Amino acid sequence: MNKLKRVLSGTLALALAASMMTACGNDDSSAGGSNSGTQGGGKDESGKTVVKVYTFTDETQGMLDGFLEDNPEFAEKYTFDITLEATASTYQQKTMSALASDDAPDLFLADADYAKKFAALEQTASLADLGITIKDEEYYSYVLDFTTIKGQRMALSHQAAPGVVLYRRDYAEEVLGSGDPAEVQKHMDTWDHFVETAEAMKEKGYYMIAGIDELKRCFMNNRSSAWVNEDTMEYQLDKETVSQFLEVTKKLADEGCTSDVTPVQWNANWYKGMKDGVFCFFGCSWYLHYTIKPNCLAEVSTGKVDPKTGSQEADEKDYKEGNGSFGKWGIIAGPAPYFWGGTWWYGSKKCLEDGTKDAVKQVIEYFCVNDDSLLKVMQKKGDFTSKPAVNEKLTADPESSTYKFLAGQDWYTIFREAAPNIDTKTTCLYDDEFNTAVDNALTNYITNGMSLDDAIAGIATEVKSNLKDVKFPE
Amino acid sequence: MASSFKTRAKLEKNHFGYIFIAPFFITYFIFQLVPLIDTFRFAMTDAVAWYLKPNQDISFKGFENFKDVLADPNFRDAFGNTPLMWIMGFIPQIGLALLLASWFTNEKIRVKGQGFFKVIFYMPNIMTATTIGMLFYTFINRNGFIHNFCVSIGYIKDPRYPISSPTFGRSVIAFINFWMWYGQTMIVLIAGIMGINPSFFEAASIDGASGWQTFWKITMPLVRPIMTYSLVTSLIGGFQMFDVPNMFATGSNNSAFSHQITTIVMYIKRVGSTGSMSVSSACAASVYLFIATGICSLVLFWLMSDRAEAKAKRLEKKRAKEAALLEGGDL
Known part of the structure; x- marks a missing residue:
């Protein structure tokens, strides 16, 4: 009996230990979520070569499906394995750690906030490595400069995202006397005019903008320099523009021209303002289609x-006049040129070795190089x-919901005029971090009663903690 | 012969004990101790996140990171916020837990539906901290009922403005921690009180002690070890506070008082995983956290240990020894 007990307990202990070991061993197969488990360059069940894709947007799936339909020869040879992660910070971390591992993606995408960071990664292949030749002109x-590292072009975008201002035609008619874009632009062409218009809107009970971060991108893109000098890694502050931004916003907030005195982008009151009560929003090309158009609907x-x-x-059938503020919007260039976002496509160094280089090249050329397919x-x-x-x-389709959303205005004209003015001299590797710090400076200055100088000095103090390779003045 | 066999059997049984506890120590060694030592090692280098620079040359920097981190005002603020918010939450937590525990164990009161209440009080602990953080965030944000209440009583003049008082922000975090953990502490304390020999209470009631006297003279001294346990585990958890305040301070949930509720772990995460991803600085901050937690725990142990009792025990031992010597002397 005693012996039996001993044998039993011994076996149990062993089983316990063994189960732990297997738990460790099995981890790899379960990680990765949607992945089929085949590495990039490997073959799937039907013998097609797997091209591993990492993306932050659900658009990519549809785009690649369209690509496969258009390229049946490609579809016979290759298949895509797409990993989607929509949260920006998680996507960055996930993609960067995957790139540094054996199971790296062959093709990956980036949003403007971290496009430069991805271009600077060691594992990113340059366009020259991929064999893609482009004519810069x-x-x-801005599309090219954005992802150029040490003279090397690292990525291409199919998109340009010039910033524009979207405004309510009906409010403009009531307050400014005309809802016509050319007329409204006259009331919004400088920041002084902008503030005057805001005050007029206030008198009639409309808010000019939603939150205190609405003007951020427009002002930040018009600084005289980037936050960090790329060559010397020194911190650079364009105090004049940053002060102007804080002061204009505070004026609007104090005078009751903003619907909220907090940063509200991507928050409830931002979307609420699109339905009613707010005169204008600072948007861009994709913003028009994916953000304001669906969110203006009641x-x-x-x-x-x-x-x-x-x-x-x-849904397409929701887009009809009378539903929320649909059909009451207009589009103008606004007080200053700027850009917001974009989608850049990268090949990894892994794709150069695992036999998917041609596939990656074909995809990038289809979406970003060949005029016909791009069009x-x-x-x-x-x-x-x-x-x-x-x-x-490109022509605005009169049947499209966007056309009706803008009450028949051709949005391409505005974009075509705005795009060449975009300048990337204000972008740096760490814009993500600085954007957060600027939001905090806004809050400190406007709601926490900090002085203008202290709020601006606070930007450097805040980012100093996590930007160790940037030199700050003593 | 028989006695020697017995000892052998006993020894072998102990052997099995070692095998049973071995998995814990192996896991502990691989997943806790090695990374712990690595933290100290990395804190002395200039390492950044491995996926940012997979082929980096890591060089030794000595104590530079420790100096940098200590000089960083954000770190010092975080180091002040964390214990402050913990204490603000822990005092009401242990107080209420003690009160409830003594009621639930009191033979005279015999609370009805005890199980029901215990479940209800424990419930907040089952939900994830993120869910609760989110819930409270919706209460205090621009459209939440607490914000609306502040507007209606005139604390906030213009409803477009957020609640920005740092004291308010810290109180919310402290309240959430209190609300999430008093149930857990209560259960632990109930177990502690149930472990007290009932004859003490019986004797006290025969002697005519009031409920108040029984609590202070019998319950409190005898649950002290359990109190120490709750205090120390809560302290460690408090220093590592992260999930709840993080819900109020990052991304689209950024509050006006974000800076005043930033904790040490939030600072570590920001330094190590954003911007230049300086893992080494994050490690140095972690070492400070480790040291602070260690010192505070030791102080608590020392404060909570019954020094009078230990002294009495030592005295008793000494007497017993002397007595034995005397006995031997007699023979």
Whole structure:
């Protein structure tokens, strides 16, 4: 009996230990979520070569499906394995750690906030490595400059995202006397005029903008220098523009021209303002299609409404006049040129070795280099491309919901005029971090009663903690 | 012969004991101790996150990171915020837990539906901290009922403005921690009180002690070890506070008082995983956290240990020894 007990307990202990070991060993297969488990360059069940794709947007799936339909020969040889992660910080971390591992993606995408960071990674292959040749003059310079590291072009974007101002025609008519874009632009062409218009709006009971961060991108893109000098890694502050930004915003907030005295982008009151009560929003090309158009609707039939923020996804049939503020919007260039976002495509060094280089090259060329395919894709999406020549051919479709949303205005004209003015001299590797610090400076100055100088000095104090390679003045 | 066999059997049984506890120590060694030592090692280098620079040359920097981190006002603020918010939450937490525990164990009161109440009080602990953080965030943000209340009583003049008082922010965090953990502390204390020999209470009631006297003279001294346990575990958890305040201070939830509720772990995460991803500085900050937690725990142990009793025990031992010597002397 005693012996039996001993044997039993011994076996149990061993089983316990063994189960632990197997638990460790099995981890790899379960990680990665949607991945089929095949590495990039490997073969799937049907013998096709797997091209591993990491993306932050659900657009990519649809775009690549369209690509496969258009390229049947490619579809016979390759298949895409797409990993989607929509949260910006998680996506960055996930992609960077995947790139540094054996199971690296062959093709990956980035948003403007971290496009430069991704371009600077060791594992990113340059366009020259991929064998992609482009003519620089065919693109808006900002699209290329943005991801150029030490003279090497690292990525391409199919999109250009010139910043514009979207405004309510009905409010303009009531307050400014005319809802016509050319007339409204006259009331919004400088910051002084902008503030005057805001005060007029206030008198009639309308807010000029939603939160205190609405003007941020427009002002920040018009500084005289980037936050960090790329060569010397020194901190640079354009105090004049930053003070102007804080002061204009504080004036608007104090006078009751903002619906909220907090940063509200991507929050409930931002989306609420799109439905009613707020005169203008600072948006861009993709923002027009994906953010303001669905969120101006009072009701959507899809039932896809974020319970926390109220952000909604709409169905084509929801887009009709009378639903929220649909059809009451106009588009103008606004007080200053700027840009907001973009989608850049990268090949990894891994794809150079695992036999997917040609596939990656073909995909990037299809979306970002060849005029015909680019025109076809973007005309369908109603989006704005990175190549001026292609944009000349894009036409607003009078049947499209965006056309009706803008009460018949051709948005391409505004984008075509705005895009060449975009300048990337104000962008640096760490814009993500500085954007947060600027938000905090705004809050400190406007709601916490800090002095202007202290609030601006606080920007450097805040980012000093996590930007160890940047030199700050003593 | 028989006695020697018995000892052998006993020894072998102990052997099995070692095998049973071995998995814990192996896991502890691999997943806790080695990374712990690595933290000290990395804190002395200039390492950044491995995925930012997979082929980096790591060089030794000595105590430079420790100096930098200590000189960083953000770190010092975080180091002040964390214990402050912990204490603000822990005092009401242990107070209420003690009160409830003594009621639930009191034979005279015999609270009805004890199980029901215990479950209700423990409930907040089952929910994830993120959910609770989110819930409270919706209460205090621009459209929440607490914000609306502040507007209606005139504390906030213009409803477009957020609640920006740092004291308010810290109180919310402290309240959430209190609300999430008093149930857990209560259960632990109930177990402690149930472990007290009932004859003490019986004797006290026969002697005519009031409920108040029984609590202070019998319950309190005898649950002290359990109190120490709750205090120390809560202290460690408090220093590592992260999830709840993080819900109020980052991304689209950024509050006006974000800076005043930033904790040490939030600072560590920001330094190590954003911007230049300086893992080494994050490690140095972690070492400070480790040292602070260690010192505070030791102080607590020392404060809570029954020094009078220990002294009495030592005295008793000494007497017993002397007595034994005397006995031997007699023989």
